[in-house]
Amino acid sequence: MLKKITLQNYRNYKNLSLDLGERTILFGNNAQGKTNILESIYLLCTLKSFRSKDVSLIGENETFTSIEGEADKKLKLVIQNIDENIKKTALKNGVKIKGPEFLKSFLAVIFSPEDVELIKASPGARRRHLDILLCKLDPMYTEALIDFKRTLLQRNALLKNIKYKRATESDLEIWDKGFLELGNFIIKKRKEFIELINKNIDVFYKKISGTDEVVRISYVTGYENIFLEDALKKALSYDIICGTTGVGPHRDDIRFKKEGKDIREFGSRGEFRTVILALKLC
Structure with a gap:
């Protein structure tokens, strides 16, 4: 189970750290970033956004975004925009690993x-x-x-x-x-x-x-x-x-x-x- 999510330069979040329980409810006004949090969790699980291209995930005027999650192991996904080329780096417990190995970390299902x-x-x-x-x-x-x-x-x-x-x-x-x-x-x-x-x-x-x-x-x-x-x-x-x-x-x-x-x-x-x-x- 994912216990914590930490975002840096992710869409409208400059820095965010959120503890997750067995049941976590997100609520608030429209256009405040609730869906962005759900998207980041799904992205950490699948290495893909369910709604847009990778370049749009990086905060305005930034060159990278990172998503960190704590499950059984510490997971991190870094997306960089280098000269208009998108590069993804996946890490488990601080060690860079290939996508197929990273995908086994945890499961997530989203209904949008x-x-x-x-x-x-x-x-x-x-x-x-x-x-x-x-x-x-x-x-x-x-x-x-x-x-x-x-x-x-x-x-x-x-x-x-x-x-x-x-x-x-x-x-x-x-x-x-x-x-x-x-x-x-x-x-x-x-x-x-x-x-x-x-x-x-x-x-x-x-x-x-x-x-x-x-x-x-x-x-x-x-x-x-x-x-x-x-x-x-x-x-x-x-x-x-x-x-x-x-x-x-x-x-x-x-x-x-x-x-x-x-x-x-x-x-x-x-x-x-x-x-x-x-x-x-x-």
Whole structure:
């Protein structure tokens, strides 16, 4: 459990030190920084803000911000703006560590008004939400996701070179091998995690809504009923024309369904809120 949070040059806080109990309630007038405190805790947990880019976290006329937290260990995150480049440094007990290791420090769940938009947001926003959860729970997933993104960048660059006759299709072989290995691992982990969520989300939804309606989450790809390897081969000609990879875990989506129907098409705002709250409680 997080016992204390200390902020320096964080948004509207020049210096703030706040002790946290098992239940801490923040109250006050609007625009005083209550959400900023919640955001800083979430940032310390996930290394990402849930509402803006890193540069906006640094106080006005400052070059850095730091967030310190006391849980089982002393945690610190420093964000620097060096010549318009953002640098993050994570420390545990004063020792610099890598992001995947830092992410295991403690868990935090936030429910904000923006979360309701997740259902109708872009597929990328839903993938990002799922990836953040998985990265907190599985360091191997974090490493695979990082490696996959690097491989994807290299493959896309090569596709552009093939398009302009600076490379050949045979040059894709080494990158396709890594793409498929990492991509299949990511998809497998995502599907397993969604099945785990589905064991609980329906229970929470029924308790919150007071109904017997069934809610489930499904994982959607653009190549149903065939393997990723076959889909990649099938899309190659189009990928070369576009200079980008059109199939894979970076294109997949997550759908929320109630009574078998896509809630985006049939759900109300209140139902969106209830589904997302049930998801958070999982």
